[in-house]
Amino acid sequence: MKHHPITYREIDSTNGEASRLLRKGRLPEGQVIIADYQSGGRGLGEHRWLSEPGKNILMSWVVYPAFLSVSDQFQLSKAVSLAITDFLSRYSLDARIKWPNDILCGGEKICGILIENSVLGIQLSHSIVGIGLNVQQEIFPEFPWKATSMRLQTGLSDAPGVLADRLTNALQVRYDQLADTGSGAISRAYLERLYRKDELSEFADGNSRFTGVIRGVDEIGQIQIESGSSTRNYGFHEITMIY
Ligand code: BTN
Numbered sequence: 001m002k003h004h005p006i007t008y009r010e011i012d013s014t015n016g017e018a019s020r021l022l023r024k025g026r027l028p029e030g031q032v033i034i035a036d037y038q039s040g041g042r043g044l045g046e047h048r049w050l051s052e053p054g055k056n057i058l059m060s061w062v063v064y065p066a067f068l069s070v071s072d073q074f075q076l077s078k079a080v081s082l083a084i085t086d087f088l089s090r091y092s093l094d095a096r097i098k099w100p101n102d103i104l105c106g107g108e109k110i111c112g113i114l115i116e117n118s119v120l121g122i123q124l125s126h127s128i129v130g131i132g133l134n135v136q137q138e139i140f141p142e143f144p145w146k147a148t149s150m151r152l153q154t155g156l157s158d159a160p161g162v163l164a165d166r167l168t169n170a171l172q173v174r175y176d177q178l179a180d181t182g183s184g185a186i187s188r189a190y191l192e193r194l195y196r197k198d199e200l201s202e203f204a205d206g207n208s209r210f211t212g213v214i215r216g217v218d219e220i221g222q223i224q225i226e227s228g229s230s231t232r233n234y235g236f237h238e239i240t241m242i243y
Helices: 014-024 074-089 150-154 160-181 184-192
Strands: 006-011 031-038 057-063 095-098 102-105 108-120 123-133 200-205 208-217 223-227 230-234 240-242
Touching: 006 014, 014 031, 014 057, 014 108, 014 123, 031 160, 057 160, 074 095, 074 102, 074 108, 074 123, 074 160, 074 184, 095 108, 123 160, 160 184, 184 208
Parallel strands: 006 031
Antiparallel strands: 031 057, 057 123, 095 102, 102 108, 108 123, 200 208, 200 240, 208 223, 223 230
């Protein structure tokens, strides 16, 4: 069942607000919290998430994936990433998933994902799926990476709010697929859309740089990189791709 989104003109962070609301009581499965502007938008690690007011999708989607154990939590990230690329493909955008949490179009970042999970025993109890998708913004002055938007890629003029509803539908489809049939098909489709898979790329690992080829992502979400005669798995704190 679909619920009306909780909307804000301005909030510090939709993920932060979702977490505060969840502390007060249960939200319906699939509840969307959405804002025109975030004064303290959060990205992965220490990054901030900056977005011009009213231009982009800034939303958090709340789900209760009790069917996933803690060790399987990256499956949710795969389903979400894939759903975003499904959604973008409807606008003829050939989006790629840059491990672990970016969506790129034409090699530039169009969307960031910040999933915050809460755990009960060895199962996930709730997840706050934060999505920042660039829709109408055209200039990205303070960004430490190359950024793009749906408008820059396709000329589309649809409002972020309308698109957020369609994006939510796409999320629900992949989430239901994960819940109902497990991760097999999702993992295969994810690999097909993985940025620079099977291509020679440059990575930074601590203080050193090396070249290698991404071969896949394992069940716990580590990237598998072949370099020379060996293949090693890395967690997301251990490595960055130079691109
Ligand atoms: C990243 O690329 O580092 C992740 C960015 C995630 C940004 C979204 S915007 C909506 C939600 N609320 C936040 O504060 N962050 C996420």
